[in-house]
Amino acid sequence: MSTIRSTVDTRSEEFAENRESMLGKLAEIDGEHAKAIAGGGEKYVSRHRKRGKLLARERIELLLDEDSPFLELSPLAAWGSDYQVGASVITGIGVVEGVECMISASDPTVKGGASNPWTAKKSYRAADIAAQNRLPVINLVESGGADLPTQKEIFIPGGRIFRDLTRSSAAKVPTIALVFGNSTAGGAYLPGMSDYVVMVKERAKVFLGGPPLVKMATGEESDDESLGGAEMHARTSGLADYLAADEEDAIRLGRSIVKRLNWTKQGPTPKPDYAEPLYSAEDLLGIVPTDLKVPFDPREVIARVADGSDFDEFKPLYGSSLATGWASIHGYPVGILANAQGVLFGEESQKAAQFIQLANQIDTPLVFLHNTTGYMVGKEYEQSGIIKHGAMMINAVSNSKVPHLSVLMGASYGAGHYGMCGRAYDPRFLFAWPSAKSAVMGPQQLAGVLSIVARAAAASRGQEYNEEHDAAMRAMVEGQIEAESMPMFLSGMLYDDGIIDPRDTRTVLGLSLSVIHNGPVKGAEGFGVFRM
Structure with missing residues (x-):
């Protein structure tokens, strides 16, 4: 059976905490959006109306x-x-x-x-x-x-x-x-x-x-x-x-x-008899943990976005930190890549590259659901070829010609942001949930790296390291990176096309898919050199 069976306990304390946190973030974003809706403020709005406009x-x-x-x-x-x-x-x-x-x-x-x-x-x-x-x-x-x-x-x-x-x-x-x-x-x-x-x-x-x-x-x-x-x-x-x-x-x-434009779409039309998901979109408020270090199963998101909660998973036993498979959204066929456990290993990278090639072979748009801390680091993984495997995935994303849609659900750090089709890789649309964060790495990790470098520099000069200064530096850097990783900051920089309510994800993806089918949908006829 390809129908996803949800295991989310909507009555659990953890779910309630996640939901409350998400609602709080949505309220904050609504407050900022209200500023845009208000325009120049009451004085100038009244003046405009008095002119009969x-x-x-x-x-x-x-x-x-x-x-x-x-x-x-x-x-x-x-x-x-x-x-x-x-x-x-x-x-x-x-x-x-x-x-x-x-x-x-x-x-x-x-x-x-x-x-x-x-x-x-x-x-x-x-x-x-x-x-x-x-x-x-x-x-x-x-x-x-x-x-x-x-x-x-x-x-x-x-x-x-x-x-x-x-x-x-x-x-x-x-x-x-x-x-x-x-x-x-x-x-x-x-x-x-x-x-x-x-x-x-x-x-x-x-x-x-x-x-x-x-x-x-x-x-x-x-x-x-x-x-x-x-x-x-x-x-x-x-x-x-x-x-x-x-x-x-x-x-x-x-x-x-x-x-009178006599306008017609050039892309294939959606199937008219699609089914709604089996599970409520309301559940999406409580699926993402308040702490993004805690993994969550993206299939639970797919079950509330895909038609009939139907997801034909590709290579489910290989590279399990990345879920890949086929589905449809509002009648449009799609391939989905969704981060499961955050980290991308060599197996996930190779699986993604193959899946992206398959989608291009059958002219099927791709949806990327982000929750990744990036590609795995460490001696074992460097020796096993994580660089060339990550490069293979990024190569496939870069040269894929089918339309891409990206949704940042949780973390989107490092080169994992690139491999999952971040802004620089020209997705047709990129939206973020209020829970999303994106940066070169997490705030603690970045501050820690700077601390290690500073300690090494002090040691090379034969100087005693100032721990008090180090603590202040780490706090300052963590605060800065945390602020610059938040969705409102990134949206203000136009690094996404808008922050959306998770409950609207299916609707937004459906609208986006309808839009991209104004033009032809055709896959790549070739890719660059893959380092094997």
Whole structure:
């Protein structure tokens, strides 16, 4: 039987403690996400509403098909920085007239929607996802342009935003701009390089240089409307393809454009008759231990994510610290790699490399469920070839062409993060649970390594080692690494695409799988040299 039989005791004290800890972490993350939702705060939200304008999230809600989901991306971007959480832009994937689209909406309540360095990074990530998954792009535009004091970090790399729009168009993936307000200077190229442009009458203002700049540059006197108003662009310049009476009309026109795209997915369709998991998603709150040093069985997660809790395990008796096997999620076939005991040995690495090759042979997407402390170290393992075995797994991940989805459930340390398709290995999507941690190694281990090196240096100089200084150094390093390993810090750095509630894992993976099937799903035709 390939159906997983769960052994989780949901009435145990340990489960209750794990669940309570997870709920506490979720509440903390919800509090941070609320800061992004709040935009620029009550003062600027009220000012925006008094102008008769919709908020950015309201525009998105009207644009989407009724009762359809919105997979928001990077909602905690800029967390821990000097900028507003969320980076003054909302990005995500939603369904418009039955078509999955990448939607980007500047938030004009945050410094007039001006782009700061984190806005740019968040926009780059959204553009990458759109390109990799063949998604039409809809920009909801109202921005004052670049945050000028930070122009040195935005101007030169920021040109790729416009480059990506033109490349999307060249790939026959449509781009649409709905302009609700200002789109000035470089921002004028957002509509300028989009396939379809809608501007709101008496609201949209699109020009390379506003009246003050024109006055300074040429001495010419002009006003907003004649220089870059919506009606001028609809009647005179031809930049506007559609002139909307108001914001609601602009959104109606945007939906109408998508309706006429004649859009079809290129990937295989899911099986329609899939079964729901046998076990409740609620159980996922109590499966991950509060102490990540304590292992947990990832099959318990798979049982609550996979269709019918059905998992055909591959090589179950070999390399047992890594579970590999076949399943389906919302009708889409997948291969799953899930860390069982944390450490990756040579057997696990070889098994993973073979499994990844098999998935590419049958054009099947891969899902990586992270809980690893990395590859095993020590004389015995070095002599047995752990480097070349780990390299084999990383080689397979690097050259695999089927779509990858990664979920960080617990630890994701060292080169194990690479082998399990971390951010640098281009997974189509990477999400984290609130329990996730990622760094070069654990805080205690890293601090201990530095302590050993410092002791050796002191001994080589014939000096007595200062134990008090050592204790202070270790505490400082452990605190720093612990803070930099936490999911909110990593999400703020855009090292994941969002922190998700474990109970939503199946839904998020299902949405992601649906998105990636907008394009063809095809495996690699060859791999690099494997060191045997």
